[in-house]
Amino acid sequence: MSDVLSQLLEALGPDVVSTGDAIPARYRHDWSGLAPVLPLALLRPRNTEEVSKALAICNATGTPVTPQGGLTGISGGAHPDAAAVSLSLDRMNRIEGVDPEMATLTVEAGVILQAAQAAAAEAGLMLGYDLGARGSCTVGGTIATNAGGNQVIRYGMAREHILGLEVVLADGTVVNAMNRMIKNNAGLDTKQLFIGSEGLLGVVTRAVLRLQPRPPFTATAFCGCPDLPAGLRLLTAARKALGPALTSFEVMWPSFYHFMSDGTHQRRILAEEHGIYVIVEASAFTETAAREMLETCLGAAMEEGDVADAVLAASGKDERALWAVRESVAEYPNLMGPINAFDIGIPLERMAEAVAALESGLKAKFPDAITLSYGHIGDSNLHLVVNVPSAGRQQPDKEIKGFVYGMTRDLAGTISAEHGLGLIKRAYLGYSRSPEEIALMHQVKAALDPNNILNPTKAFA
Amino acid sequence: MSDVLSQLLEALGPDVVSTGDAIPARYRHDWSGLAPVLPLALLRPRNTEEVSKALAICNATGTPVTPQGGLTGISGGAHPDAAAVSLSLDRMNRIEGVDPEMATLTVEAGVILQAAQAAAAEAGLMLGYDLGARGSCTVGGTIATNAGGNQVIRYGMAREHILGLEVVLADGTVVNAMNRMIKNNAGLDTKQLFIGSEGLLGVVTRAVLRLQPRPPFTATAFCGCPDLPAGLRLLTAARKALGPALTSFEVMWPSFYHFMSDGTHQRRILAEEHGIYVIVEASAFTETAAREMLETCLGAAMEEGDVADAVLAASGKDERALWAVRESVAEYPNLMGPINAFDIGIPLERMAEAVAALESGLKAKFPDAITLSYGHIGDSNLHLVVNVPSAGRQQPDKEIKGFVYGMTRDLAGTISAEHGLGLIKRAYLGYSRSPEEIALMHQVKAALDPNNILNPTKAFA
Numbered sequence: 001m002s003d004v005l006s007q008l009l010e011a012l013g014p015d016v017v018s019t020g021d022a023i024p025a026r027y028r029h030d031w032s033g034l035a036p037v038l039p040l041a042l043l044r045p046r047n048t049e050e051v052s053k054a055l056a057i058c059n060a061t062g063t064p065v066t067p068q069g070g071l072t073g074i075s076g077g078a079h080p081d082a083a084a085v086s087l088s089l090d091r092m093n094r095i096e097g098v099d100p101e102m103a104t105l106t107v108e109a110g111v112i113l114q115a116a117q118a119a120a121a122e123a124g125l126m127l128g129y130d131l132g133a134r135g136s137c138t139v140g141g142t143i144a145t146n147a148g149g150n151q152v153i154r155y156g157m158a159r160e161h162i163l164g165l166e167v168v169l170a171d172g173t174v175v176n177a178m179n180r181m182i183k184n185n186a187g188l189d190t191k192q193l194f195i196g197s198e199g200l201l202g203v204v205t206r207a208v209l210r211l212q213p214r215p216p217f218t219a220t221a222f223c224g225c226p227d228l229p230a231g232l233r234l235l236t237a238a239r240k241a242l243g244p245a246l247t248s249f250e251v252m253w254p255s256f257y258h259f260m261s262d263g264t265h266q267r268r269i270l271a272e273e274h275g276i277y278v279i280v281e282a283s284a285f286t287e288t289a290a291r292e293m294l295e296t297c298l299g300a301a302m303e304e305g306d307v308a309d310a311v312l313a314a315s316g317k318d319e320r321a322l323w324a325v326r327e328s329v330a331e332y333p334n335l336m337g338p339i340n341a342f343d344i345g346i347p348l349e350r351m352a353e354a355v356a357a358l359e360s361g362l363k364a365k366f367p368d369a370i371t372l373s374y375g376h377i378g379d380s381n382l383h384l385v386v387n388v389p390s391a392g393r394q395q396p397d398k399e400i401k402g403f404v405y406g407m408t409r410d411l412a413g414t415i416s417a418e419h420g421l422g423l424i425k426r427a428y429l430g431y432s433r434s435p436e437e438i439a440l441m442h443q444v445k446a447a448l449d450p451n452n453i454l455n456p457t458k459a460f461a
Numbered sequence: 462m463s464d465v466l467s468q469l470l471e472a473l474g475p476d477v478v479s480t481g482d483a484i485p486a487r488y489r490h491d492w493s494g495l496a497p498v499l500p501l502a503l504l505r506p507r508n509t510e511e512v513s514k515a516l517a518i519c520n521a522t523g524t525p526v527t528p529q530g531g532l533t534g535i536s537g538g539a540h541p542d543a544a545a546v547s548l549s550l551d552r553m554n555r556i557e558g559v560d561p562e563m564a565t566l567t568v569e570a571g572v573i574l575q576a577a578q579a580a581a582a583e584a585g586l587m588l589g590y591d592l593g594a595r596g597s598c599t600v601g602g603t604i605a606t607n608a609g610g611n612q613v614i615r616y617g618m619a620r621e622h623i624l625g626l627e628v629v630l631a632d633g634t635v636v637n638a639m640n641r642m643i644k645n646n647a648g649l650d651t652k653q654l655f656i657g658s659e660g661l662l663g664v665v666t667r668a669v670l671r672l673q674p675r676p677p678f679t680a681t682a683f684c685g686c687p688d689l690p691a692g693l694r695l696l697t698a699a700r701k702a703l704g705p706a707l708t709s710f711e712v713m714w715p716s717f718y719h720f721m722s723d724g725t726h727q728r729r730i731l732a733e734e735h736g737i738y739v740i741v742e743a744s745a746f747t748e749t750a751a752r753e754m755l756e757t758c759l760g761a762a763m764e765e766g767d768v769a770d771a772v773l774a775a776s777g778k779d780e781r782a783l784w785a786v787r788e789s790v791a792e793y794p795n796l797m798g799p800i801n802a803f804d805i806g807i808p809l810e811r812m813a814e815a816v817a818a819l820e821s822g823l824k825a826k827f828p829d830a831i832t833l834s835y836g837h838i839g840d841s842n843l844h845l846v847v848n849v850p851s852a853g854r855q856q857p858d859k860e861i862k863g864f865v866y867g868m869t870r871d872l873a874g875t876i877s878a879e880h881g882l883g884l885i886k887r888a889y890l891g892y893s894r895s896p897e898e899i900a901l902m903h904q905v906k907a908a909l910d911p912n913n914i915l916n917p918t919k920a921f922a
Contacts, residue, residue: 176898
């Protein structure tokens with residue numbers, strides 16, 4: 001047994017440290033689709049002190065460490081590495097408490113997002129971000145990737161909901177930055193360093209989250225617009241008319257909407273075909289406000305010709321029906337087999353051009369390509385899903401990625417709106433960040449992790 | 462002439478570099494009350510390239526630099542230093558433009574906050590933070606101090622409104638991080654390093670700011686509550702009932718309200734005296750929503766006994782009247798002469814205890830002390846103003862500060878809710894941050910400014 005493993009075993013015991021066949025299959029991969037890997041060892045510490053001991057040993061022996069949350073990442077940031085020790089936070093899943101006056105929630109990093117949301121709801125409040133992976137992802141993972149989800153246009157990314165953190169540095173130092181106050185400008189706000197750092201700068205062990213009141217009333221409309229510019233005028237109008245009641249603004253191009261509604265055998269909501277489809281969701285604190293504000297806003301947009309047709313949900317059941325096609329993305333494997341899925345950002349003034357160029361460019365390269373476009377357009381966030389049926393199981397991943405990320409670079413977009421870089425997007429970092437920004441990332445990494453043990457093959461390392 | 466001055470003059474010319482008597486009086490002090498200081502030189506660059514040249518020369522010669530915005534800071538972060546070159550951004554005051562679709566505003570750092578707000582308003586939007594110093598402070602200064610102001614409970618601090626930055630590092634490297642998208646997780650979000658860094662890590666030269674829709678309708682109530690716990694129950698209820706319509710929640714203790722209403726000869730709003738006074742402001746996007754929601758919320762609080770009496774403004778003029786005493790703080794010099802003013806944060810569960818202990822503790826030390834307490838309680842933010850009349854011009858600053866910051870430490874609060882540390886609060890950093898947090902600040906400082914030229918006598922340096 002290697003020196004590092006015997007040190008870890010001695011310090012933490014066999015209950016925390018496992019190796020080889022004793023490492024369950026679920027710890028050998030994440031949701032990125034990368035092939036399973038057996039790590040050097042799996043550590044499942046029960047508390048901050050054990051995380052600290054583990055990192056101190058790894059740092060002293062120069063052993064790489066892969067911090068892990070719920071393993072739901074799709075960029076491979078938490079994917080195991082054969083040369084690294086995996087450090088899973090999944091046992092540190094204690095909800096420490098809600099403070100209703102301060103509107104805060106304190107948790108260990110391994111708490112499942114849905115459990116944190118439930119704790120907030122029990123106190124009559126809510127956590128302002130939510131993702132599809134809520135039942136499996138951990139709060140720590142959402143912090144490490146600065147996750148966002150569907151309502152970022154209203155509530156912002158995870159960063160805006162984090163008041164305090166406890167972090168263990170590469171050398172085992174425990175940094176207590178468990179601030180609970182909204183305003184605290186006593187020196188540098190060091191916790192910001194770790195948000196979105198993909199486990200390269202430290203391991204988040206605890207967090208203080210800011211909670212929100214939940215608007216009890218929602219209204220949802222499904223609109224057909226002549227084209228994206230009309231949809232963007234609707235966005236600008238909806239922002240001004242609805243203010244913080246505008247909680248979602250989702251755009252689907254016909255490529256996505258027609259393919260997915262046909263594929264999942266769902267009746268299309270509107271009788272005619274349109275240039276783009278938009279779901280607008282309003283959430284408010286009075287029963288009439290959400291619906292009346294949305295109706296007024298849509299009425300004005302119809303008069304302007306920016307909305308050609310629209311359906312307003314009359315009930316909660318209706319609302320789910322309007323979202324059904326948008327939320328059918330779990331059907332991709334059944335409908336297409338292997339895909340390349342992109343979560344990129346494009347400045348809005350180039351979004352129409354981007355979608356046209358991406359879809360036509362991919363079809364020029366791969367004539368039978370299926371390209372589906374949709375996204376959180378209020379956040380400049382575009383989803384693109386690509387499958388080349390004739391390529392079967394061997395999709396031309398590299399060519400597809402190179403083309404899409406290259407186009408993203410040329411349009412001054414970001415290769416990662418969400419999900420970070422991990423293993424899969426790390427080669428493209430220079431497409432979205434300036435050399436000086438990347439140099440800064442390296443300076444900070446070198447300062448905080450001089451032995452380069454934390455996720456040294458991932459993201460901006 | 463010293464070597465550094467001749468190099469600066471040669472590189473930038475006499476229009477940018479001035480020394481000695483040629484430095485206007487207004488550049489010799491900020492609003493901290495510290496005695497005026499003549500800096501080694503004053504640099505007023507016209508563009509980023511000149512900032513870069515200036516810093517490269519100062520870095521190579523090991524010359525300290527004091528970055529300056531509108532000089533409205535009250536902690537002394539931009540106060541000149543006799544051994545340092547002052548670098549004022551005040552000529553870099555170009556508004557580059559508003560993008561209504563993206564809801565962003567791009568400015569040079571020297572733009573006056575009020576001018577940025579006016580540019581946003583012209584596009585039918587608003588910048589989500591606002592301070593009393595709006596007519597003099599610069600956008601760059603608000604970024605360097607992570608300013609907030611009156612509506613933080615709704616809109617958050619400056620950090621939440623900054624999408625992109627251009628920053629010049631100590632060695633003159635220009636970092637272009639002028640991101641415009643809400644979601645961008647391609648590697649570390651390096652701009653976060655510079656927000657609230659008080660000029661110690663780099664000089665912000667340009668910024669992309671996120672804009673908000675402005676709620677057109679407001680309703681304001683002035684309430685008398687039996688005590689702070691009742692006021693905090695009102696806060697919790699108002700958060701849940703009003704949601705994002707709750708834009709201000711200001712508490713005034715009798716110490717402040719009675720002294721200031723008497724001193725400024727204003728009639729008290731309510732007939733009786735109360736344990737605390739609260740101003741609740743609601744802002745909404747429909748005419749009735751703001752007022753009805755506020756009325757309903759206050760009605761319920763009166764039934765619970767948490768509000769004893771309340772007045773709801775019937776007009777905009779009425780609203781100003783309800784705020785008048787709260788906004789009379791410019792009268793301090795007339796009413797008290799020299800003061801010690803604190804802007805601290807206290808966790809809410811200890812707020813009542815804090816105010817009682819601070820006021821009684823100061824009066825025990827200085828029997829004639831005037832102590833005025835009020836604050837943005839929704840942000841855990843307490844203002845305390847202290848004057849000892851018998852001490853005249855020679856206020857016992859050190860004793861007062863030591864007592865207040867010591868009590869803040871003991872109550873797990875922050876010595877700086879806003880305004881940073883500068884020169885005045887730097888000695889107390891350890892009262893509000895853990896040794897590990899402070900060590901991290903030093904590591905980042907050493908990595909980004911290895912020659913320690915940027916504000917080396919301020920904040921966390």
